[in-house]
Amino acid sequence: KNEVEQSPQNLTAQEGEFITINCSYSVGISALHWLQQHPGGGIVSLFMLSSGKKKHGRLIATINIQEKHSSLHITASHPRDSAVYICAVSNTDKLIFGTGTRLQVFP
Amino acid sequence: DGGITQSPKYLFRKEGQNVTLSCEQNLNHDAMYWYRQDPGQGLRLIYYSQIVNDFQKGDIAEGYSVSREKKESFPLTVTSAQKNPTAFYLCASSPGGSNYGYTFGSGTRLTVV
Numbered sequence: 001k002n003e004v005e006q007s008p009q010n011l012t013a014q015e016g017e018f019i020t021i022n023c024s025y026s027v028g029i030s031a032l033h034w035l036q037q038h039p040g041g042g043i044v045s046l047f048m049l050s051s052g053k054k055k056h057g058r059l060i061a062t063i064n065i066q067e068k069h070s071s072l073h074i075t076a077s078h079p080r081d082s083a084v085y086i087c088a089v090s091n092t093d094k095l096i097f098g099t100g101t102r103l104q105v106f107p
Numbered sequence: 108d109g110g111i112t113q114s115p116k117y118l119f120r121k122e123g124q125n126v127t128l129s130c131e132q133n134l135n136h137d138a139m140y141w142y143r144q145d146p147g148q149g150l151r152l153i154y155y156s157q158i159v160n161d162f163q164k165g166d167i168a169e170g171y172s173v174s175r176e177k178k179e180s181f182p183l184t185v186t187s188a189q190k191n192p193t194a195f196y197l198c199a200s201s202p203g204g205s206n207y208g209y210t211f212g213s214g215t216r217l218t219v220v
Contacts, residue, residue: 004149033209041144041195042213086149093138093157094165095209097149 003027006087006098013105019074021101023087026068033095034061034072035086043086046072077105109134113198113212120192120219128183128215130198136210137203139181143167144195144214153196156181157203185217192219 004025013019023032034046047054047061049070054061058077063070074081082105087098111132120126130139138157142150152165156175170189175181181200185192198212 002149035211040213041197041216043197043199043211045208045210048208088150094152094155095140095150097142097151099147099149 002098003091003096004087004089004098006085006101008101009099011101011103013077013103015078015105015107017077017105019077019081019103019105021072021085021087021103023070023072023098024068025070025087025089025096027089027091027096029089029091031090032063032070033088033090034070035088037084037086037100039083046085074103079105079107081105111198111200111210111212113196113215116213116215118215118217120217122219123187125187126185126192126217128185128196128198128217130181130183130212132179132181132198132200132210134200134210135178136200137178138201139175140199140201140209141165141171141173141181141183142197142199144197150197153183192217 007022031050033048036044049063058075060073084100084102086100088095114129140155141153144150151167154173156162172184195216197214199209201207201209
């Protein structure tokens with residue numbers, strides 16, 4: 001079993017829909033990261049959080065430390081949100097990555 | 108603007124040849140990392156360095172080597188001993204420690220033929 005599990009693996013949505021991507025982990029962590037990978041391959045860091053909730057524009061990330069679970073929400077989704085979203089956790093001095101959720105938003 | 112530069116973006120090599128991937132950062136970050144990405148798998152750590160002139164093996168270091176002679180540079184050599192080198196390679200950096208964010212490069216796609 002992977003230490004970081006994401007669901008769903010693939011997600012399609014119509015423009016404007018509310019999207020949720022989930023991440024569960026089984027190890028102790030100091031922080032959880034949400035990353036975005038576009039088709040070109042480069043990765044952008046969206047959020048780093050260790051408790052509660054963070055919001056940036058249409059993106060919201062929450063974490064429940066007791067349940068070892070985090071969610072990434074996208075409100076009013078847009079085709080430019082199409083990407084792979086990756087959850088990663090900081091464990092000691094390393095990152096442990098989930099396998100990613102591929103999101104496609106259609107107009 | 109500060110960031111990480113990986114070059115080249117695409118690289119082709121013949122089997123049995125060593126190849127070096129470049130990673131340069133101007134963020135003044137102490138820690139640098141190399142990851143490998145294969146289809147359907149999460150990124151896996153190859154090597155990391157927390158300070159100049161020091162580095163540690165990650166989870167899949169066999170067949171790879173690194174150096175950290177300068178703070179801003181962390182090149183990765185894929186040697187002929189790496190059995191399956193075709194992959195997407197990502198470099199990252201952070202100020203150091205587990206409570207800081209990471210900055211990623213744009214990656215190098217290596218194809219060995």
